Amino acid sequence: xxxxxxxxxxxxxxxxxxxxxxxxxxxxxxxxxxxxxxxxxxxxxxxxxxxxxxxxxxxxxxxxxxxxxxxxxxxxxxxxxxxxxxxxxxxxxxxxxxxxxxxxxxxxxxxxxxxxxxxxxxxxxxxxxxxxxxxxxxxxxxxxxxx
Amino acid sequence: xxxxxxxxxxxxxxxxxxxxxxxxxxxxxxxxxxxxxxxxxxxxxxxxxxxxxxxxxxxxxxxxxxxxxxxxxxxxxxxxxxxxxxxxxxxxxxxxxxxxxxxxxxxxxxxxxxxxxxxxxxxxxxxxxxxxxxxxxxxxxxxxxxxxxxxxxxxxxxxxxxxxxxxxxxxxxxxxxxxxxxxxxxxxxxxxxxxxxxxxxxxxxxxxxxxxxxxxxxxxxxxxxxxxxxxxxxxxxxxxxxxxxxxxxxxxxxxxxxxxxxxxxxxxxxxxxxxxxxxxxxxxxxxxxxxxxxxxxxxxxxxxxxxxxxxxxxxxxxxxxxxxxxxxxxxxxxxxxxxxxxxxxxxxxxxxxxxxxxxxxxxxxxxxxxxxxxxxxxxxxxxxxxxxxxxxxxxxxxxx
Numbered sequence: 001x002x003x004x005x006x007x008x009x010x011x012x013x014x015x016x017x018x019x020x021x022x023x024x025x026x027x028x029x030x031x032x033x034x035x036x037x038x039x040x041x042x043x044x045x046x047x048x049x050x051x052x053x054x055x056x057x058x059x060x061x062x063x064x065x066x067x068x069x070x071x072x073x074x075x076x077x078x079x080x081x082x083x084x085x086x087x088x089x090x091x092x093x094x095x096x097x098x099x100x101x102x103x104x105x106x107x108x109x110x111x112x113x114x115x116x117x118x119x120x121x122x123x124x125x126x127x128x129x130x131x132x133x134x135x136x137x138x139x140x141x142x143x144x145x146x147x
Numbered sequence: 148x149x150x151x152x153x154x155x156x157x158x159x160x161x162x163x164x165x166x167x168x169x170x171x172x173x174x175x176x177x178x179x180x181x182x183x184x185x186x187x188x189x190x191x192x193x194x195x196x197x198x199x200x201x202x203x204x205x206x207x208x209x210x211x212x213x214x215x216x217x218x219x220x221x222x223x224x225x226x227x228x229x230x231x232x233x234x235x236x237x238x239x240x241x242x243x244x245x246x247x248x249x250x251x252x253x254x255x256x257x258x259x260x261x262x263x264x265x266x267x268x269x270x271x272x273x274x275x276x277x278x279x280x281x282x283x284x285x286x287x288x289x290x291x292x293x294x295x296x297x298x299x300x301x302x303x304x305x306x307x308x309x310x311x312x313x314x315x316x317x318x319x320x321x322x323x324x325x326x327x328x329x330x331x332x333x334x335x336x337x338x339x340x341x342x343x344x345x346x347x348x349x350x351x352x353x354x355x356x357x358x359x360x361x362x363x364x365x366x367x368x369x370x371x372x373x374x375x376x377x378x379x380x381x382x383x384x385x386x387x388x389x390x391x392x393x394x395x396x397x398x399x400x401x402x403x404x405x406x407x408x409x410x411x412x413x414x415x416x417x418x419x420x421x422x423x424x425x426x427x428x429x430x431x432x433x434x435x436x437x438x439x440x441x442x443x444x445x446x447x448x449x450x451x452x453x454x455x456x457x458x459x460x461x462x463x464x465x466x467x468x469x470x471x472x473x474x475x476x477x478x479x480x481x482x483x484x485x486x487x488x489x490x491x492x493x494x495x496x497x498x499x500x501x502x503x504x505x506x507x508x509x510x511x512x513x514x515x516x517x518x519x520x521x522x523x524x525x526x527x528x529x530x531x532x533x534x535x536x537x538x539x540x541x542x543x544x545x546x547x
Contacts (some may be wrong), residue, residue: 007157007302010289010300011291011300012292013290070316071312071315074314076307078305088312102412115315116514141301
């Protein structure tokens with residue numbers, strides 16, 4: 001994807017706690033913290049497992065598949081961003097029970113978006129102005145899994 | 148629950164006040180705040196010297212513009228209050244969390260008369276730029292953090308978008324329709340027509356609603372509240388000060404502040420309800436009354452769907468049944484079984500941000516609501532505020 005085609009995005013502030021998430025796209029991986037002790041997925045990332053209170057949490061790559069739980073077609077220009085209208089959705093991650101992401105649905109007309117549709121991750125790479133030497137920030141967007 | 152353990156019953160609302168309310172008043176927000184505060188103190192039959200507690204939401208904030216017109220320090224110093232207790236902050240069970248705190252402060256003897264206030268001047272602060280001016284991201288160096296880290300990169304900066312996704316899920320699971328949701332807005336507008344302070348009073352039809360500009364499906368322009376200027380204040384007093392007051396106070400029967408779900412707009416377990424589920428359940432656990440006893444309900448409508456969630460959470464209708472419940476508007480009309488948002492809510496009354504619902508609930512119980520007064524001498528009211536992961540509620544009764 002060429003940089004010129006990218007919409008303006010406010011990027012996340014990258015920290016030691018969240019870097020694995022926002023850079024996983026570089027190797028095509030959607031990653032979430034998982035507890036080594038009990039297997040619970042934890043998102044957003046925090047340094048403790050809410051299930052067993054274990055402190056051994058490590059990034060774990062999932063398949064990138066998800067199900068669309070709910071969405072909205074946004075028609076209002078709140079700020080510079082994707083071309084209107086665009087779809088904001090909440091998706092449930094297939095292998096990570098209880099983990100959801102707010103994201104955008106791409107690769108499909110807004111009218112064709114439906115709750116329950118299977119999705120797969122599609123990363124959008126943005127240069128990181130705070131760390132120009134890095135591969136940037138990789139936003140996990142989602143597209144229909146059957147395209 | 149043992150009534151002796153429901154300590155908030157030691158609290159009453161002794162007075163209410165409100166400044167001018169409008170779009171772009173161009174007034175000093177501290178001036179609006181003082182107007183509301185003095186109005187409430189006078190209404191209670193007290194003097195400034197009687198006030199020994201102060202509470203507000205959210206405390207000083209520069210952004211979003213106009214979101215906070217005054218903080219504790221501003222009001223304490225302006226009125227030279229000698230305080231035994233005070234609180235101001237944003238991490239509370241909704242805007243009315245500050246009033247719940249005040250109830251507990253008087254119940255525990257930390258204060259006798261707590262002045263509570265909330266001031267907004269969003270209309271003036273936004274000017275002609277509208278809500279776009281309230282969005283983060285001025286300058287390319289801004290980076291999202293906190294909860295916004297998980298929504299801003301996806302061009303989802305507004306609660307309109309977040310609430311829209313709850314509404315969409317509700318539509319999907321329960322068959323709710325825009326034609327049903329419309330009645331939250333239409334009911335608010337017909338009540339606003341009877342409220343001289345309301346910001347939008349012109350008649351609105353279902354056709355007007357359905358043809359309005361879409362904001363974020365399924366929410367259209369009229370599903371979103373109106374940024375406004377205004378300040379609202381209430382005085383919360385110890386019940387045993389009643390003899391010192393100008394009129395029989397409103398009794399606080401029970402409050403609800405619970406949040407059992409995750410404190411998040413997108414990780415909350417059930418995307419067809421909100422934190423109101425937990426706060427309302429707790430309120431009823433602490434009450435000797437039931438939903439059937441409520442004569443008037445004033446419940447948050449920053450976006451129309453939030454009121455639908457409150458209707459279900461409070462048990463005024465069944466889970467998933469808010470659509471059919473409000474359809475046609477008869478059940479929630481001033482002369483219906485559950486008069487709702489009688490001042491016009493925030494949708495048409497103006498975005499006074501939570502406190503307006505408490506003000507109106509008290510006004511109705513005192514019988515002082517003028518043309519929009521609910522008939523048959525209402526005795527029990529609910530005031531509830533907050534949407535998404537924020538919720539706080541008070542069950543109020545008229546003193547006998």
